[in-house]
Amino acid sequence: MNNNKNGLLFVISGPSGAGKGTVVNELLKTEELELSISATTRKPRPEDRDGINYFFMDEEKFKGMIENDQFFEYAMFGGNYYGTPKQYVLDRLSEGKDVILEIEVQGALQVKSAVPEAVLIFVMPQTLTELGSRLKGRATESAEQIEKRMERAAEEVEYISAYDYIVINDKVDDTVEKLKAIISSERAKAINNRNIIKKFKGEI
C-alpha cells in the first residue's frame, strides 16, 4: 500500500490515565504499524532486549544525542533518562512503513513541529469531558483544588486544538475501532496517494 512513498506517522497522546498504552497494544495486534522505540539510560532487566523494548545506552551517549538534537523529546524519571529518538522513526517512515508513537502531550507537539505531516490523535477519558461540570457540581473539593484542576483542563484544551483527531476513550474496543478507522482513512487520503495520481500522469 505504501510503495514508493513515505509511511504515515500516527501519534497517540492525551492525558495520563486515558488508557493510551492498552489501546496501542491492541492496535499493534492487527494493524501493520511499527512501534517507535524509546531510548533509556536505565539498566536492562533480564527480560529486556536492546532495540526491541528500548535502546539501552549510557548517560554519556544519551547526553550526546540531546546535544545533537536527536530526540523528539526526553525526560528524566527516577534518576534515568528516557527519550524518543528521531532517527529510528524517520528511517521507518522513509522505508514506507507506518509508525505509531505513544507520547505525552507536550512531546506530541514537538513531534508535530519536527514532522508536520504527523497525524496527532488526542485520546481523552470520558471523565475529562465532564470534568468542569462535575467539579462544580460536587462540594467535596476546596475552591483552590477546583481552580487547580480547571487550570490543568485549560492547558489540555489548548493542546487539543493542535491535534488532528479527538477520540473519547469510553470503551477500549470502541476506541481501538475508532483508531483503526483513522488509520484506514488517513491511508485513503488523496494526499497520501499521490503515487496513484503520479502513476497515471507518468503513463499519459
Add this chain to the structure above:
Amino acid sequence: MNNNKNGLLFVISGPSGAGKGTVVNELLKTEELELSISATTRKPRPEDRDGINYFFMDEEKFKGMIENDQFFEYAMFGGNYYGTPKQYVLDRLSEGKDVILEIEVQGALQVKSAVPEAVLIFVMPQTLTELGSRLKGRATESAEQIEKRMERAAEEVEYISAYDYIVINDKVDDTVEKLKAIISSERAKAINNRNIIKKFKGEI
C-alpha cells in the same frame, strides 16, 4: 454526536461503473446518514413517492430553480431534467445531520465550491488504476482508441487531485468498510469537534 454543530457532507463520486450506488445503499443500512434527494421533471411511477425517491416537479418549476441557482448541478437525460437541490442538503446539515450525496465527477466539484467543507471521496474501479499499462500491453485496440481512453484517464486524474480521499472499489465489502472508516474518522476530527473544546473553554 453532532449536537450544536453542522452535519458533515460526504460526496461519493468517481467514474461510472465504479459501483458507487451499491456502496451507498450498503452504507445507508448501518450508518446514520441522510441521503440527498434529487429533483426531476420525469413523471412519477406508481412506486415513486414524492420527497422520498425524488422531488417531482414540472419543467417550469425546475427551470425556475435553475435560474435561482438552487441546484448544485443538473442535467437532462431522455428528455427529462435531473438535479441536486441545494436547500434540502443544506437544511439537513444545519440540523446537525450528516448527509451523503452520490454524484458524478463534475457535479462533485460544484458541490465542493458551494460547500467547501464537503468531504469528497473518489471511488474508482480497480481496473482504472491499471488502465494505462493494460491498454499499452494489449494489441486489440487501435492507437486512436488508446489515445482517447488515455485522454479520458487524464481528465479523471485532474479530478482526483481535488478529492479528499481515494478508495479503490475492489470488493464491495472492503469498500464499504473503508468508507465507514472515513466517515468515522471525519467525525473524530478535532475541527469537527470544536463543541468539545468550546464546552471546556466555556466552563473555565
